[in-house]
Amino acid sequence: MRPFIVRFGSALVVLAAIARLAAANAAEVGDPARGLVYAKQVCAKCHAVEQGDLFSPEILAPTFEVVAKSEGMTERALYVWLQAGNHESMPNLMIPPGDLDDVVAYIMSLRSANKTH
Numbered sequence: 524m525r526p527f528i529v530r531f532g533s534a535l536v537v538l539a540a541i542a543r544l545a546a547a548n549a550a551e552v553g554d555p556a557r558g559l560v561y562a563k564q565v566c567a568k569c570h571a572v573e574q575g576d577l578f579s580p581e582i583l584a585p586t587f588e589v590v591a592k593s594e595g596m597t598e599r600a601l602y603v604w605l606q607a608g609n610h611e612s613m614p615n616l617m618i619p620p621g622d623l624d625d626v627v628a629y630i631m632s633l634r635s636a637n638k639t640h
């Protein structure tokens with residue numbers, strides 16, 4: 524039993540190191556958790572912002588899960604869209620750069636979320 528526990532323990536150490544690395548990489552772009560907070564404050568009056576939400580308050584606004592999972596969606600496409608003017612029916616938002624990183628990270632995090640519908 525002992526050797527197993529020792530080996531299992533070192534595997535956990537390695538896993539923890541990998542998780543830290545992954546977290547550090549993610550932190551370079553934006554923080555999805557902060558992005559959700561921002562989205563709830565600014566975007567949620569029109570968009571369903573949380574995973575599993577099926578209907579947006581503004582009927583023309585796609586849910587963030589649908590945005591995230593749409594064909595070929597990329598971070599770059601979101602940055603471009605969110606900084607562009609002339610949307611059909613969404614107002615042009617001035618999103619501060621840090622919040623923009625966070626909200627893009629949040630939306631992209633929904634891309635890999637489990638399908639709920």
Ligand code: HEC
Pocket residue numbers: 562565566567568569570581583584585590593601604605610611612613614616618626
């Ligand atoms: C006043 C309502 C309103 C607010 C606030 C709003 N949106 Fe929208 N948004 C819309 C509507 C309506 C559309 C779809 C029509 C269009 O293209 O303008 C849309 C479209 C989008 C799209 C494009 C989806 C696609 O695949 O084409 C993205 C991305 C998006 N919104 C992100 C955001 C984010 C992020 C916020 C908050 C920072 C936000 N929106 C705030 C109404 C809103």
